[in-house]
Amino acid sequence: MPTAPALSILDRSRTRSSGSDADAVRATVRRAQRVEALGVDGFWVAEHHGVPGVVGSAPTVLLAAVAAATTRLRVGTAGVMLPNHRPFVVAEQVATLAALHPGRVEVGVGRSPGFTAPVRRALGAPASADADERLAELLDWLRGRGPVTLRPQVPAPPVWLLATGEGLRTAARLGLPAVVGGRLLRDVEPLRRYRREHPGGRVGLLIDVVVADDAEAARRELLPQAVALARARSRGEFGPLPTPGEAAAAVGSAGLTGRERADVERYLADAVAGTPGQVRQRLQEVLDRTGADELLVASTPYDEDVEAANDARLAALVPELVGGLRTAG
Structure with a gap:
């Protein structure tokens, strides 16, 4: 009988315009403690380097x-970018974590x-590193x-x-098992192929979700992430999260270019946001x-x-919700 999907939180240690890098890292640990008390299944952290707005390095x-x-x-990584690291060192780190916390550690890696x-x-990192070779190693x-x-x-975790x-x-x-997001949430043909080639393979969906009292409040809480991401894509500057008011002002003035506004709207369209009933329906779909x-x-209000x-x-x-239906197969 199909069961509810597992729920994990991906926390990128995002900085806010009113806080420091150290505040962001400590907030990640506090969040993990909170979600464990809520009964959430897993908690993942990411890898970024030299980015003012994301300090989980x-x-x-x-x-x-x-x-x-x-x-x-x-607890897991989402993820370690293997082309930039020696696989043996990554394996030692992961094995040490698994020894300290048996049965709790997972490792997500990127190619x-x-x-x-x-x-x-x-x-x-070497000038050229074969990602598949490093993964196999x-x-x-x-x-x-x-x-x-x-x-x-x-x-092995x-x-x-x-x-x-x-x-x-x-x-x-x-x-x-694989973690997918972005366009693969809309185009499921690669997932169908994955299911055919790896029957029983587990799939995790990376998605932004905000649940609020009403749809407008949910959109407001998503705006800081949308604006920060749009600016990063066009300006190469991934700064701290602006406040919801600052983000709304940027969208409503000359603070964003036309391309950036389009990126904001695309992000909002891909995210799942609204009342509990609206979010439940969207996630089930x-x-x-x-x-x-x-x-x-991966949401960070x-x-x-x-x-x-x-x-x-x-x-x-x-x-x-009902998950694991394998309807993509």
Whole structure:
């Protein structure tokens, strides 16, 4: 019988215009503690470097703090960008976390080099790194197939691949669960192919969700993220989240270009926002279309109290959904 999808929160350690980088990192740990109390299944952290608005730069280090501050949550990375790191070092870090928190650790990895050229040089990333080779190497280390014995020796934790269309083919070939988002929420053909090539493969949907008293309030809370992302895409400046008022003023004045306004509207259209009833209906439609097993929600409202209320509403309505229907197959 189909069950409700698992619910995880992806926290990117976003900075706010009124706070410091340290505030953002500490807020990530507090959020993990709150959502564990709500009964949320998992909590994931991301990797970004040299970005004023996103200060989660060391996911395995931050994950250690999150895991130590909680007792039950599954904790994971979403994700470690493998082309920029030595797979053996990543495997050692993950194995250490798994030894400290058995059965709770998952690792999400990406195949894209990402970041800017100066950041890649600072990381010591090779000029050309084959992402699939590095992924296969990481799996070998974690599964005890490397030329050196990985320590600590622990059961290999689950490895998720953050995937686009081509990444889904890699995930299917290697028998890995996959996290998808963006256009794959609209075009499910790559998901159908993944299901055919990897029957039983787990799929997590990366999606922004805001649940509020009314649709207008939900849109208002989404605006800071939409404006920050639009500016980042056009100006290469991913700054701290503006307040909802600042974001609304930017949209309603000459503060954004035409392209940026279009990006804001596209972001708002892709997100799921509204009253509990509206959000429940939209999420069920997405689950029916994709057959996903897990929701990975990445929303970060500007106000931490609003964020806490949003997480609580989301945790209350997800058990009412039906997931894992495999209708994408």
